Amino acid sequence: MISLILLFPLVACLILFLIKNRALNNIMIILYAIIHLICSVCLCFDYNPSDINQNFFATDNLNKIFLIVLSIVFFAVSFYNAAYIKYDKSLTRKLRHYSYAVLLFVLSMTGAILSTNLGINWVFIEATTLASAYLIYFHKTKHSIEAAWKYVFICSIGIALAFVGIILLGAAEGDLNSLFYNDLYSNAKSFEPFWLKLSFIFILFGIGTKMGLAPVHFWLPDAHAQSPSPISALLSATLLNSAFLMIVNVFKIMKLAGCDFYAKLILFVMGFISLFIAAVFVYHIKNYKRMLAYSSVENMGILAIGLALGGVGMAASLIHLIGHSFIKAAFFMTSGNILKIYKTKKIKSVTGILSCDNKTGWLWILSFLGIAAFPPSVLFISEFLIVKTMFKQEHYIMGALFLLLLTIVLYGLGKAVINMSANNGAQEKVKLSQLMYIPQIVLLAVSFILGIYFPFYGYIMSTAQGF
Amino acid sequence: MENIFIILLGLSMLYIASTSRLKAHINMLSAQGWLLFFICITGLAHENRLNIQLFENLKENSAHLLGIIFIIIETLGIKSFVIPLFLNKVLNKTQAHRDSDANIPHFYALVISSVILFSGFMVANVQIPAFKLISPLYFGVSISIIITSLWLITIKHTVLSNVISFITMENGIFLLSLAIAKEMPVIVNLGVLLDIFIAVFILGMLVREINTEFNDLGVSQLSDLKDYE
DSSP states (O other): OHHHHHHHHHHHHHHHHHSOOHHHHHHHHHHHHHHHHHHHHHHHTTOOTTOSOTTTBOOOHHHHHHHHHHHHHHHHHHHHHHHHHHHOHHHHHTHHHHHHHHHHHHHHHHHHHHBOBHHHHHHHHHHHHHHHHHHHSTTOSHHHHHHHHHHHHHHHHHHHHHHHHHHHHHHHHTTOOOOBHHHHHHHGGGSOHHHHHHHHHHHHHHHHHHHTOTTSOTHHHHHHHHSOHHHHHHIIIIIHHHHHHHHHHHHHHHHHHTOHHHHHHHHHHHHHHHHHHHHHHHHHOOBHHHHHHHHHHHHHHHHHHHHHHOTHHHHHHHHHHHHHHHHHHHHHHHHHHHHHHHSOOBTTTOOOHHHHOHHHHHHHHHHHHHHTTOTTSHHHHHHHHHHHHHHHTTOHHHHHHHHHHHHHHHHHHHHHHHHHHHSOOOOOOOOOOGGGTHHHHHHHHHHHHHHHOOTTHHHHHHHHTTO | OHHHHHHHHHHHHHHHHHOOBHHHHHHHHHHHHHHHHHHHHHHHHHTTOSSTHHHHSTTTTHHHHHHHHHHHIIIIIIIIIIHHHHHHHHHHHHTOOBOTTOSSOHHHHHHHHHHHHHHHHHHHTOOOGGGGGBOHHHHHHHHHHHHHHHHHHHHOOBHHHHHHHHHHHHHHHHHHHHHBSSOOOHHHHHHHHHHHHHHHHHHHHHHHHHHHHHSSOBGGGGOOOOSOO
């Protein structure tokens, strides 16, 4: 199964290279999405017959959650993408290159999630940068070049610093010469704390760059705003998760080595800075895709805070990750609809979405309600659990600050979304393909149903036990 | 012997910090590739890990030999030949010869980078138990190269200078990986090599695109995307 999930995109790229048929591009992306979903479900149920890649790639309780989230989001995005392409002339021109990049991008994220070795994980995280750079630069405008440059340059520096962290972890290991997570976990107690702490700082700041944690998030608003909407959805809902998983794995080493107080402190600081930055910027923002990008920074901050809280907080973080991925993917895809209808990304120029395209308008509002954690959004459970854990651990000021910053972000987002949806627009009624609504409806329905009935609570709680 | 090459590598950063000619920067990158090669070879010879017996028992020493071949390809092949050649091509295409508008005058850049290098040597002389796991001079100089490169990225004004500083930072990281008294797994090294190569390739292509689109390589051109507009 793992071999299939990792080798199929390479074969698909080869087929696309040899057979130059336009229809084949969409078919290959959708086929990969279906195979990805089937394989992920099988892997989640531990059905993995005679696989050769067990050494470097394997599933465990933690990465199964990330894998299935990636699969579901990619599945939804692949169908949306098929409809979106028809409305984007620049996409139709270079469709083959676009398809190569999408396939390799998903491959690299899958590799990063499944890798059992810190070094290989790092390589795949770097590969995500290289594969997605082309997708951000795709429109070849001045702005997209600027966004792609910032993305590649900032992320490459971040990832290079993460490699410094890996080298320093090598120094901390002493006689152990392995970067396999299992070896690192079982020997963590004997690691030299000085080098381990130094290594954690480098890895957190390096991979935190990729995850979009403030203050090293600068590439994120530009890249999310400039890339085609299906890619923005993948960047926000899956790429950031892949980076978060690597941070979680390294945090576990710190926890087992007894250096978790120090790691938690840095995670809290970065988490709250992310919330603060989002609260400051989201209020004044003029571009709705950038607004969603800042919302991603905020949610990454929440994930970091949940991880730092540990135990129930970590479980809340995992629930939040699932909810955020589904809702944010739907939000970004709906922003693609708005872009198609209004041909602008400026918040002020978009009014009366409800009267112009009722379905898009409601999807826009429901996505907002979902991301704002209004019950029954699954994010309500996660944010409630995080606040509850904070108060239980007697972090009262922190809990109050958390609620205050979330409220500010909510107000900023809500103001823009309501202005865009409710006012009467001069735009004529527009009809888009059904495939530009159905993926969002499914993702939002899942995240609202999970808010009412969450059947994996026990599984997630047991996974979060070690943190 | 390798200490001389390490010090020369540290000094090469002073030259990069104090000159504005991009051609000189690229030549210095090539020189750094050679210096890293000599550091690896003399280091291996010093530890008696590079001798004629290696070739007598090829089967047993295959992993070690693979590591040596990798080092030669990375330092001599990629760092001192392929990357400078590629950057020279980009330089000729873009006709950008100088980075003359740096935020800090050359003299001060030289002083500040000298202070960073000196601090690196100071770190190399710190005697704490944790330092027994690494070679102090490698560690001190590599940290000073990484910090100087990051600082140069912030003060230089053309995107090509930023790419060059990124590669010098990668050279610093390569030296740091040599500071640990054990070998990193080969597969990781291969991944690193591939990533540096592709990252530089993509950055180089973007430099050309920036030049075509903006008719200039100034970083100030790349500040149009703002939150409040």
